[in-house]
Amino acid sequence: MKQNIKMIRMDKILEQLASVLASVYGWLLMLLTAMFTFIQPEKWSFVVVGGAIMADLTWGIIASIKKKRFLLSSAFKETFKKIAIYSFSLIGVFAIEKIVHADGSFIAVKTVALLASVCELWSMSASMLIVKPNMPFLRIFRGQLKGEIASKVSKNVNINEILKDDENNQ
Numbered sequence: 001m002k003q004n005i006k007m008i009r010m011d012k013i014l015e016q017l018a019s020v021l022a023s024v025y026g027w028l029l030m031l032l033t034a035m036f037t038f039i040q041p042e043k044w045s046f047v048v049v050g051g052a053i054m055a056d057l058t059w060g061i062i063a064s065i066k067k068k069r070f071l072l073s074s075a076f077k078e079t080f081k082k083i084a085i086y087s088f089s090l091i092g093v094f095a096i097e098k099i100v101h102a103d104g105s106f107i108a109v110k111t112v113a114l115l116a117s118v119c120e121l122w123s124m125s126a127s128m129l130i131v132k133p134n135m136p137f138l139r140i141f142r143g144q145l146k147g148e149i150a151s152k153v154s155k156n157v158n159i160n161e162i163l164k165d166d167e168n169n170q
Helices: 002-020 024-066 073-100 107-131 146-153 159-169
Strands: none
Touching: 002 024, 024 073, 024 107, 073 107, 107 146
């Protein structure tokens, strides 16, 4: 009797699973669940990089508004490219490291996440400097950030004049 009940329950489970997998949304949900389950041991590395990308996007939008420049869809395309590149890099390193040791410290994943986050911080710093050029912390990097600012504002603009104009207005 108990075996029949178990078989009936198993049939119901398989029936429900078949109905879920009968739609594209079901397959998508299953793939997302599998992905989150796979990266769960190092979720904070992924969260930090994702947060850095979103913060860079936010500061880029604020800098565009401050300069009264049109928000280009290319900026959003770049954000999607960053998400894809960083995700594939992190997942690739994570998969390789998981092959080497399943229950390890995942130092390579943490290193890649650190480097990706620092790159985003660098990009974000240029936008922050456009928004607030008198910030003492950001002034330290002013010389190094000129190229990054030029790529964000325009290639034909004198960065020193932009920052001087902003300093005079404040």
